[in-house]
Amino acid sequence: MSLLSVIVPCYNEEENVPYFYEEFLKNKDFFDKEGIDFEIIYVDDGSKDNTASKVKELRTKDERVRLLSFSRNFGKEAAMYAGLRKSKGDYVAIMDADLQDPPSLIPEMFEYIKEGYDSVATRRVSRKGEPLIRSFFARRFYKFMKKVSKTEIVDGARDFRLMSRVMVDAVLELTEYNRFTKGIFGWVGFETKWVEFENVERVKGETKWSFWGLCKYSIEGITAFSTAPLNFASIMGVIFCVLAFLLIIFTIIRKVIFGDPTSGWPSLVCIISLISGVQLLCLGIMGQYLSRTYLEVKNRPIYIIKEEL
Ligand code: UDP
Ligand code: MG
Numbered sequence: 001m002s003l004l005s006v007i008v009p010c011y012n013e014e015e016n017v018p019y020f021y022e023e024f025l026k027n028k029d030f031f032d033k034e035g036i037d038f039e040i041i042y043v044d045d046g047s048k049d050n051t052a053s054k055v056k057e058l059r060t061k062d063e064r065v066r067l068l069s070f071s072r073n074f075g076k077e078a079a080m081y082a083g084l085r086k087s088k089g090d091y092v093a094i095m096d097a098d099l100q101d102p103p104s105l106i107p108e109m110f111e112y113i114k115e116g117y118d119s120v121a122t123r124r125v126s127r128k129g130e131p132l133i134r135s136f137f138a139r140r141f142y143k144f145m146k147k148v149s150k151t152e153i154v155d156g157a158r159d160f161r162l163m164s165r166v167m168v169d170a171v172l173e174l175t176e177y178n179r180f181t182k183g184i185f186g187w188v189g190f191e192t193k194w195v196e197f198e199n200v201e202r203v204k205g206e207t208k209w210s211f212w213g214l215c216k217y218s219i220e221g222i223t224a225f226s227t228a229p230l231n232f233a234s235i236m237g238v239i240f241c242v243l244a245f246l247l248i249i250f251t252i253i254r255k256v257i258f259g260d261p262t263s264g265w266p267s268l269v270c271i272i273s274l275i276s277g278v279q280l281l282c283l284g285i286m287g288q289y290l291s292r293t294y295l296e297v298k299n300r301p302i303y304i305i306k307e308e309l
């Protein structure tokens with residue numbers, strides 16, 4: 001028998017907890033046939049509703065259901081990390097509670113694992129049902145990442161993945177505080193098979209991601225997997241130094257030929273405001289990296305567990 005650990009990060013998902021369990025168990029025949037045992041680790045990420053008690057209810061019926069409860073909301077990244085840490089399986093899958101990651105894909109994913117892949121990842125080929133503006137910026141983000149990062153971050157990739165133990169252990173080696181799991185999976189390497197599926201809308205409840213939340217998450221991704229913006233700051237610095245030097249020469253020559261010291265106030269204002277804008281932008285970029293370095297250096301735990309069953 002081999003063991004499959006399924007990690008389900010939950011934040012206010014009381015309605016989805018039992019529903020997920022039911023849907024997941026539809027694979028029972030497949031598991032029996034293949035000799036796979038499973039454990040479902042619900043990670044209650046500081047939910048304010050009855051998520052934890054729903055999980056406990058399930059656990060009274062089925063011992064294979066486990067619960068990890070955080071002391072507060074630490075975010076999905078922390079929940080996934082905690083789940084990986086606590087998983088015991090030879091294979092580990094991460095799945096959303098809202099059934100946007102169809103459990104019906106698992107048998108197919110196992111086929112690829114049997115073929116020898118270390119991980120089987122999923123990506124949605126459509127973004128049906130998502131606000132247009134969100135899709136637009138999501139696409140821009142992946143295009144940008146492709147340009148600035150050496151790590152492969154696939155457009156439409158979900159966190160839904162089936163991994164072998166070796167890969168999970170590799171992911172756990174990366175203990176950074178500011179986690180961007182989509183990048184981490186790419187970074188650790190291993191042979192990955194991509195399975196595609198049409199976007200599924202969440203069954204119950206609503207998304208935890210606001211547009212602003214996603215913006216911040218994308219900055220997380222960029223700073224975690226690329227230092228290109230820092231290079232941008234240096235390049236801008238060089239360009240403006242050269243420009244300033246040329247301007248100085250131009251001004252001196254003009255003074256010598258025309259002797260006109262007072263005009264040019266408007267152009268001066270433009271130059272000063274442009275350069276100070278670029279300076280602030282570059283300082284901001286540095287600040288983004290510095291703040292993350294600061295958080296890493298503090299070395300705080302990624303999550304705190306209140307209860308474990
Ligand atoms: N989630 C979490 N902590 C958070 C936010 C979300 O554990 O702070 C979980 C959530 O319960 C769900 C999964 O992460 O199981 C994906 O969240 P959601 O469905 O809101 O995101 P979307 O699918 O809209 O990208
Ligand atoms: Mg969802």
